[in-house]
Amino acid sequence: MTVEVRSQSSNPLPDIKIYTTDGEAISIQSLTDSIPTFFYFWATWCNACSKDMPKILKLEKEFTNKVRFVRIAWKDKPQTLKKYFLKRSYRLSSYIDRDGRLFHALQIKQTPTVVITDGNGEIKFNGYGSQRKLKKLLRKVSAK
DSSP: OOEEEOOOEEEEEEOOOEEEETEEEEEGGGGGOOOOOOEEOTTTTTTTHHHHHHHHHHHHHHHTTTSSSEEEEEEEOOOHHHHHHTTTTTOOOOOETTTSHHHHHOOSSSSEEEEOTTSEEEEEEEEEEEHHHHHHHHHHHHOO
């Protein structure tokens, strides 16, 4: 997998709505509320995402209570997400960027992509990196 780093500067998250699998709209900014957040942008049809998901789950387990992990799927249908997780025996949830506005606003052009914010909702990383790189970034934002 190619490592791509697009941004490590501080920019606020855009105020865009994403949706639960039950259709409830939620502001992306409301998910950061004073805790560092790891946003995983993915799609059910993305083979790299399927291979990557176990690694992300390991990170999530390691940083429990320090970093919030949020999965956001690209234009998937709620039923497709539910089937995807059920087939793999994942007890997970994901939000949906139904119209691609969030992906577009963050200039996400491929999946998987990771966006990491600090406790103030400022973007500290936007791109993709190795497990080691992501751990280092998570340690940095969760140490404050």
